Amino acid sequence: MKHFIFAGLALFSGLVQAEELGSKTIKTKICFEASDILSDDYRFNQFDQKKCEAGNFEVTEKLYDQTTSELTVLKIKFEFSQKELEVAGKAVAVRTFNVDGNGQITKSWSVRSTNLNAADDRSYASIINQMFDEDFNFGNGDGGVSQVSSSMTLVEVVKDIEQDLPNDEDADGCKYVTTSETKYAINDLSYQADDLGEYIKKLNKQGKVKAVVSRMYDEGESEYCSNFYFRILLEDGTYIYLDLDFTT
Incomplete structure (x- = not known):
């Protein structure tokens, strides 16, 4: 099977008033592309293909081949709802010509580019609580969100985490190290809870x-000292704790 896209041919634009996209096939392909793009976003760990395809799809521009007047390119804008989020995007669909071994030509559409924007008006606490509800197994620990004074300082955060995970008094007991430099503490967080770590990394940017x-064992892994504690303070006073315990 050979595939040709006659992108080199001269095209002319047929500007249109936005009209509804009628092709279910193109909608399906756009939603497959959207699913791939959003697969790395924790908010879309259960992407709903049907809700996407039921969204609003409008053709904003059509491009035709100047020689054959064949409709060749569709520019499309679309929007759909997914959980509490409103997703809007643009896509370009291109007519593809397929030639089989017998010289028979069939035509189909392929989606060549998709840009998305997901608007999320929820509070940080709501987003993080959703992550805790859906993604974490608190059989190995605990996590939560509270609101504190926005004047809380790094020194106070360090004091809080060190009180919650103190060193053992015995000379041979567990000794923990505190990391308070944001970049490295986020790296520690991402290693233990990648979705939360990626979200905090975005907020930090x-x-x-x-x-x-972060606060954890000072000498690598230990079956008796495998505690991983994290404290995150946002500028608005949102305060997140995550305490993981993998000791045996």
Whole structure:
């Protein structure tokens, strides 16, 4: 089977008033692309293909081949709801010509580009609580979100985590190290809870994070000292704790 897209041919634009996209096939392909793009976003760990296909799809521009007047390209904008999020995007669908071994030509559509934007108006606490509800097995620990004064300092966060996970008094007991530099503490968090770590990393790039502190065993892995504690303070006073215990 040979595939040809006559992208090199001269095209002319047929600007249209936005009209509904009628092709279920193109909708399905756009939603497959959307699913792939959103697969790395924790908010879409259960992508709903049917809800996507039931969204609004509008053709904003049509491109035709100048020689054959064949409709060749569709520019599409679309939107759909997924959980509490509103997703909007744009896509380009291209007419593909397939030639089989007998010289027979069939035509189909392929989606060549998809851009998405997911608007999320929920509070940080709501988003993180959803992650805790869906993603974490608290048989190995505990996690939660509270609201504290936005004037809380890094020193206070460090004091809090060290009180909650103190060193053993015995000389041979568990000794823990505190990491209070945001970059490295987020790396520690991502290693133990990748979805939460990625979300906090994004918030940090947006300037929303005031402090991230991790505390764990000082000498690598230990079956008796495998505690991993994290404290995250956002600029608005949202305070997240995650205490994981893998000791045996």
